[in-house]
Structure formats: structure tokens, C-alpha cells
Amino acid sequence: MNASRCEPVDVDEGAYQAYLSALLKGDRAECARIVEGLMSDGTSLRNLYIDLFQRALYAVGERWERQQISVAVEHLATAITERMLTLVQPQVFSAGGSRHRSIVVACTAGEFHQIGGRMIADLCELSGWRGYFLGTDTSLDKLLRTIAERRPTLLGLSLALLTNLPSLIRAIEAVTAAHPRLPIVVGGQAFRFGGHEALKGYPNVAYLASFADLERRLASFEAATR
Amino acid sequence: MNETASEKTPVLMQELRAATAPAHAGLDGAPFFQALSAGELPLESYVGQLRALSVIHGVLEEALSTCADARVGSVWSDDMRKLPLLQQDLRHFEPQLVKDLKEAIVAAMAVETDIRLRLLERPLSLIGYHYVLEGSTLGAQVLRPMVARTFKLTDDGLAYLSSYGSEVRVRWARLGSRVNALSLTPTERKEVVEAAVACFAKLAALFGTLYPVTSESKTLLATSINPEAGRHPVPDDPREIEAAVRAGDRCWQAFPYCEQRFGERGRRFSRSDAAWKATLYRLPKEQILEQVWWLGRLLAARGLPTVMLQVTLEILVEELSRAVPERSAEYARLLRASADLLASRRAHLTDDQLQVLATDFDRAVGPSLSARLPRTALLLGCAVTDELAGCEGAVSSLRPWMIDAARFPPEWVAAVEATLIRAREFTRLNSSTRNLP
Numbered sequence: 247m248n249a250s251r252c253e254p255v256d257v258d259e260g261a262y263q264a265y266l267s268a269l270l271k272g273d274r275a276e277c278a279r280i281v282e283g284l285m286s287d288g289t290s291l292r293n294l295y296i297d298l299f300q301r302a303l304y305a306v307g308e309r310w311e312r313q314q315i316s317v318a319v320e321h322l323a324t325a326i327t328e329r330m331l332t333l334v335q336p337q338v339f340s341a342g343g344s345r346h347r348s349i350v351v352a353c354t355a356g357e358f359h360q361i362g363g364r365m366i367a368d369l370c371e372l373s374g375w376r377g378y379f380l381g382t383d384t385s386l387d388k389l390l391r392t393i394a395e396r397r398p399t400l401l402g403l404s405l406a407l408l409t410n411l412p413s414l415i416r417a418i419e420a421v422t423a424a425h426p427r428l429p430i431v432v433g434g435q436a437f438r439f440g441g442h443e444a445l446k447g448y449p450n451v452a453y454l455a456s457f458a459d460l461e462r463r464l465a466s467f468e469a470a471t472r
Numbered sequence: 473m474n475e476t477a478s479e480k481t482p483v484l485m486q487e488l489r490a491a492t493a494p495a496h497a498g499l500d501g502a503p504f505f506q507a508l509s510a511g512e513l514p515l516e517s518y519v520g521q522l523r524a525l526s527v528i529h530g531v532l533e534e535a536l537s538t539c540a541d542a543r544v545g546s547v548w549s550d551d552m553r554k555l556p557l558l559q560q561d562l563r564h565f566e567p568q569l570v571k572d573l574k575e576a577i578v579a580a581m582a583v584e585t586d587i588r589l590r591l592l593e594r595p596l597s598l599i600g601y602h603y604v605l606e607g608s609t610l611g612a613q614v615l616r617p618m619v620a621r622t623f624k625l626t627d628d629g630l631a632y633l634s635s636y637g638s639e640v641r642v643r644w645a646r647l648g649s650r651v652n653a654l655s656l657t658p659t660e661r662k663e664v665v666e667a668a669v670a671c672f673a674k675l676a677a678l679f680g681t682l683y684p685v686t687s688e689s690k691t692l693l694a695t696s697i698n699p700e701a702g703r704h705p706v707p708d709d710p711r712e713i714e715a716a717v718r719a720g721d722r723c724w725q726a727f728p729y730c731e732q733r734f735g736e737r738g739r740r741f742s743r744s745d746a747a748w749k750a751t752l753y754r755l756p757k758e759q760i761l762e763q764v765w766w767l768g769r770l771l772a773a774r775g776l777p778t779v780m781l782q783v784t785l786e787i788l789v790e791e792l793s794r795a796v797p798e799r800s801a802e803y804a805r806l807l808r809a810s811a812d813l814l815a816s817r818r819a820h821l822t823d824d825q826l827q828v829l830a831t832d833f834d835r836a837v838g839p840s841l842s843a844r845l846p847r848t849a850l851l852l853g854c855a856v857t858d859e860l861a862g863c864e865g866a867v868s869s870l871r872p873w874m875i876d877a878a879r880f881p882p883e884w885v886a887a888v889e890a891t892l893i894r895a896r897e898f899t900r901l902n903s904s905t906r907n908l909p
Contacts, residue, residue, distance in 0.1 A: 322592075408759055409748065409755065412754045413705075
């Protein structure tokens with residue numbers, strides 16, 4: 247019997263290692279099989295995102311940096327992860343929650359790495375928020391237009407490469423000028439060696455180091471309402 | 473029942489042609505080709521096409537040439553490669569620094585991903601892609617005069633469209649014979665045909681992004697400099713990009729090892745990497761250091777000791793300051809990072825010790841070999857200090873190439889080994905001296 251329907255289970259180390267191995271081999275079918283198996287065993291989508299997808303992508307990135315895998319394998323692993331996100335997305339959007347609050351998530355102009363931003367938008371959906379993900383390389387015009395149209399509770403900006411920091415700062419300044427009361431959260435791999443000090447001059451901007459930080463931030467909105 | 477194609481089935485080339493006919497006609501009617509025919513195609517669109525096709529051919533040709541299935545090998549030969557021709561054409565347009573079309577790069581990357589996945593999951597289906605892209609040599613005969621007229625080209629810049637010269641029909645017929653001779657199950661055959669149709673659809677999407685273009689689409693991306701560079705930032709100011717390209721070339725020339733080890737492809741990366749470095753001055757100073765060391769570790773693990781990064785940064789600041797003098801003070805912030813790399817090396821190996829290594833090395837290998845690969849002892853010594861500074865794989869990524877007996881004579885190999893041993897001795901000596909009370 248599958249007893250874990252009520253209590254979400256963790257991603258065990260064996261499943262993670264098997265997934266990582268399949269990812270490094272570019273074996274999309276095996277990755278999908280593992281993901282489906284974990285879901286049917288009762289693993290929560292949140293745990294899948296954080297303990298499987300994110301952890302494996304970090305491991306792939308580290309291997310590429312150390313020249314243990316080629317850039318081709320790294321690209322393929324990213325492509326496969328995107329497909330895994332698509333695989334689980336129906337469940338993401340059928341997750342419960344009021345959807346009264348919303349977040350617009352974007353990668354600013356010049357930023358072409360979207361997977362982190364996409365995962366943030368999905369995790370917000372899992373927390374009962376409506377997540378609007380604008381994709382990569384979002385122009386300032388498009389960002390401002392979407393905020394004006396959607397009137398989100400929160401804006402999330404994802405940064406993968408620190409060299410795109412000037413573009414992020416430009417976006418923060420333009421959004422703050424147009425929507426001074428809109429809180430902004432910023433995160434991403436760009437800040438893994440620091441750099442978020444550059445955000446300190448913006449009181450409406452919060453740096454989030456992890457998905458757990460994001461969840462706490464979302465929960466603070468709920469608490470404020472109660 | 474045995475899953476083998478029956479005799480009644482049309483030959484595969486006929487089936488491919490019939491299945492792809494609507495998509496082929498659709499692509500032929502794309503606005504891109506209409507504008508080309510009218511002599512109105514912008515240069516960004518044409519160069520964008522060459523860049524996108526470089527990405528696609530690069531990955532497809534690698535896949536076809538390494539595929540384990542002998543049937544794929546039977547329809548492929550190295551003389552079918554188009555990537556060198558595309559690169560030749562891109563070199564012709566290089567001095568004009570043509571902007572990239574963002575959407576075209578995204579579309580080309582989508583094709584690249586599809587090819588990589590097919591290689592893993594349905595490698596035979598790549599024959600469908602090959603069929604479509606080889607077929608484009610026929611269309612190239614029609615396009616060549618249009619391109620020549622529109623962009624006022626004679627021969628330079630037309631290598632890709634001149635592929636196979638007068639042999640196009642003969643080569644196409646030969647490919648047809650090979651494809652028709654393939655022994656495929658109905659499922660495999662279906663996959664080949666499906667891939668050809670999918671390839672046309674992806675090309676249609678790609679050409680849709682190439683023309684018409686909006687001014688918002690035009691931008692300077694890393695791929696403007698190096699089609700294989702991916703999607704990292706480069707400066708917005710064309711003067712800075714030109715300066716970075718010059719700096720990349722100068723560093724390339726300063727270390728002939730790069731040319732000999734990494735060839736033309738490495739030179740392109742030297743340029744696009746320099747353009748990325750040229751964006752760093754805009755960061756907070758601590759972050760400049762972090763980013764430079766991150767890249768230093770990355771390159772050191774790939775056989776490029778950090779001394780090369782140090783030299784590139786110094787040259788880069790010089791070139792940037794010359795190109796945009798009003799920002800000289802800002803560019804100079806990069807010099808702190810190059811000084812940090814130098815200080816890290818000197819903490820383990822002094823300049824005098826490096827000089828000893830260089831003198832001994834040159835003496836051991838003789839003037840002729842020394843001239844063939846100058847500054848080798850510097851690279852070896854720096855690889856040793858990089859490892860001590862935490863750059864994993866700095867020596868192990870350099871040593872195997874340097875001691876390859878197929879490339880170098882025994883006296884060279886012996887001198888490399890001796891230099892590495894001596895450099896390690898020096899660093900141990902320096903460390904123990906430092907630790908004296």
C-alpha cells in the first residue's frame with residue numbers, strides 16, 4: 247500500500263543518485279521514470295523541485311566548472327530538467343490554494359538562463375499563489391507593462407550571471423519609480439559568491455538565498471493578512 | 473511478423489520528399505527568401521542565418537560523425553561538413569560586427585537541444601535532419617546569386633552557398649543512393665521521416681525570427697562574436713566589444729600554446745571570453761575579484777593557467793582605455809583583479825624562480841623547440857601555483873597535452889616533467905621558508 251499519500255515523503259539519496267546519473271547520461275526516459283515513481287510514492291512537488299531538480303542541477307553545474315563534464319552535457323541536463331518541469335506542471339497548477347496573491351517572475355534584459363525563475367514561479371503556485379513567469383531577457387517595457395496589467399502582490403527577479411547585475415539594478419530602479427509600493431524579491435545563482443550587497447540601497451528589495459527564504463516571505467504575506 | 477519494410481513501400485528518398493513537400497514549400501515562401509529575392513534582406517538577417525546554421529551544423533555534424541549506429545555512418549562522410557564553410561563566411565563579415573537577433577539564437581538553441589536529445593534517444597532519426605540540411609545545397613545554387621547581389625559579394629562570404637561547387641547534383645544523387653540502401657524497420661523509417669518534417673518546422677520557425685526583424689530584436693550577444701559562446705553578457709557599447717576582440721587576439725598571440733592546442737575554435741572563445749571580461753568593470757569591486765577567480769578556476773581546469781587571464785585583463789584594460797578614454801578610470805578597476813592573480817602566483821613562486829624554470833627549460837629543449845612553444849615554463853609553473861591556490865585540475869589538464877609523445881620529442885617531454893618537479897620543489901621551499909619562526 248502506498249501509505250504516503252497524506253504525508254509527503256522526502257527524495258531518498260538512492261533516487262537522487264539514480265536521477266543524477268540518468269541526467270548526466272542524458273537519459274531523459276529514465277529521468278522521467280524516476281520522477282513519476284517518486285510522485286506516485288507520495289513525494290511532494292516541493293521536495294521534487296528542491297531536493298531533486300535543484301540539487302541535481304547544482305551538481306551538474308559544479309561538475310562542468312571542474313571540467314568533469316562537457317558543456318554539451320550541461321546543456322542537455324538543463325534541457326532535460328525543463329522537460330521534467332513540464333512533466334510535473336499539471337500537478338503544479340492543480341495544487342490547492344486561494345490564488346488571491348500573485349507574483350510576476352522575470353529574468354531581466356540580457357539574462358538568458360530561465361530555469362531558476364521558472365522554478366520560482368512554480369513554487370509560488372504550489373504555495374497557493376498565482377505565478378506569472380515572463381521568461382528570459384525581459385525588456386524593461388514588457389516588465390513594466392505586465393506589472394501594470396497584472397498588479398501583482400510581489401515581483402521576483404532571477405539572476406543567473408552576476409555580470410547581468412547592472413541590468414537588474416536598472417529594472418529595480420524603473421519598477422520602483424513606477425510602482426513604489428511593490429515589494430521585490432531577488433535571487434539566483436549569480437549571488438552564490440555574494441554580490442547581493444548591491445541591493446541594500448533599495449528598501450523595497452529583499453534578497454532571498456533559498457527557496458525556503460521565498461516560502462517564508464510568501465508566508466509573511468499570509469500572516470500579515472490574518 | 474518481421475518488422476521489415478515491404479517491397480511495395482516507396483524508396484525512402486521518395487517518402488521523405490513527399491512527406492516534407494508542404495513544409496518545404498512553406499519554408500521556400502518565407503518572408504526571408506522573398507526579401508532576399510527582392511535584394512532587401514538586411515545584413516543582420518543574413519549573418520544571423522549563418523550564425524544560427526553554425527550552431528545547428530556544429531551539433532549535427534558532431535552527432536552524425538560520432539553516432540555508434542553504422543547506418544548513420546553509411547550516409548555521412550567528413551567531406552559533408554558545412555560548419556567550416558559557415559565559419560569561413562562569418563569570418564568575412566566579422567569586421568562589421570553585425571548585431572545578433574535574439575529570437576534567432578533562441579530558435580537555433582532549440583534545434584540544438586532537439587538534435588542532442590535525438591542522438592541519445594533516436595539516433596537514426598538524425599538522418600532526417602541530414603536529409604533536409606544536405607538538400608539545402610540544391611537551394612543554395614538559387615540563393616547564391618541573390619546573396620552575392622544583395623551584399624555585393626564575389627567569392628568571399630559565399631563559401632557555404634558554394635558547397636560542393638559543380639558537384640551538387642552528383643552529391644545529392646549519391647546521398648539518395650545511400651539513404652535508399654538503408655535497412656530500416658518501419659518504425660525506424662517513420663522516425664527518419666518524422667525528423668525531416670520536424671527539421672523543416674524548426675527551420676521555418678528559425679527563418680521567421682530572421683526576417684522581418686524589429687529594432688528590439690537586434691542586440692550584441694556573445695554569439696555575435698562566437699556562435700558557440702552561448703548566452704553570456706557582452707558590453708552594450710560596440711567600441712568596447714571591438715576593444716575586447718582585439719584584446720582576445722593579442723592574448724592569443726602572446727601564448728602560441730593556445731593556437732596549437734585549441735586551434736581556431738579556441739581563438740573565437742578567446743574573443744568572446746574577453747568580451748565577457750569587459751563587462752566586469754561595472755560590478756562592485758569585490759564581485760570583480762570573485763568573478764575573475766571563478767573564471768580563473770574554470771579555465772585552469774581546462775588547461776589555461778591563470779597567468780593567461782592575468783595578461784588578458786592587463787591587455788583588455790589597455791585596449792578598452794584606448795577605445796573609450798573617458799572610462800579609463802572605470803576600466804582600471806579590472807587591474808586589481810589581475811594584480812590579485814599575480815600576487816597569488818608570487819605567493820608560491822617568485823619571479824626569479826620562474827625565470828630559472830624558463831632558462832633551464834629553454835636550455836633543455838633547445839632554441840628551435842623553445843621558439844615553437846614559447847613561455848611553456850611560465851605556463852607549467854603557474855599551473856603548479858594555481859593548484860596550490862585551489863584551482864582543481866590545473867596541472868592535470870595541462871600536463872597530458874604537454875607530454876604527449878605523438879606531439880613532442882622525448883627531450884621536450886623530459887623537460888616538462890623536470891620543470892613541474894622543480895616548480896613544486898620551489899613552492900615547497902617557499903612555503904617552509906615562510907613558516908620559519
